[in-house]
Amino acid sequence: MDIQDLIKDARDLTDYELERRLVALVIKNGNYKNLDKKNQQLVLSLLKKFRTYLKRGYSINSELIRREMYPLRRDRIKLGLDEPDLDDIEKILNAFCA
Secondary structure (H helix, E strand, O other): OOHHHHHHHHHHOOHHHHHHHHHHHHHHOHHHOOOOHHHHHHHHHHHHHOHHHHHOOOOEOHHHHHHHHHHHHHOHHHHOOOHHHHHHHHHHHHHOEO
């Protein structure tokens, strides 16, 4: 399963099924295995904010991603994020862009 399949099928999924697919995508995808549990939960919380867009069949625009990434970059020390983690988080969010 990839992100485009998830976006395409999101309209027909229940909230629970969408949540499970997002978890599977972030946690079980080999590209994002270097994120620790705390960072994976952070990504999932960001994607939960965008769930309504996905349910309507919309992709996430770059402006929304930029707005979500700014506080992460600003508070990266407090959140325990390093630069590769931030890049991976941004890459995951950008994958939902059209």
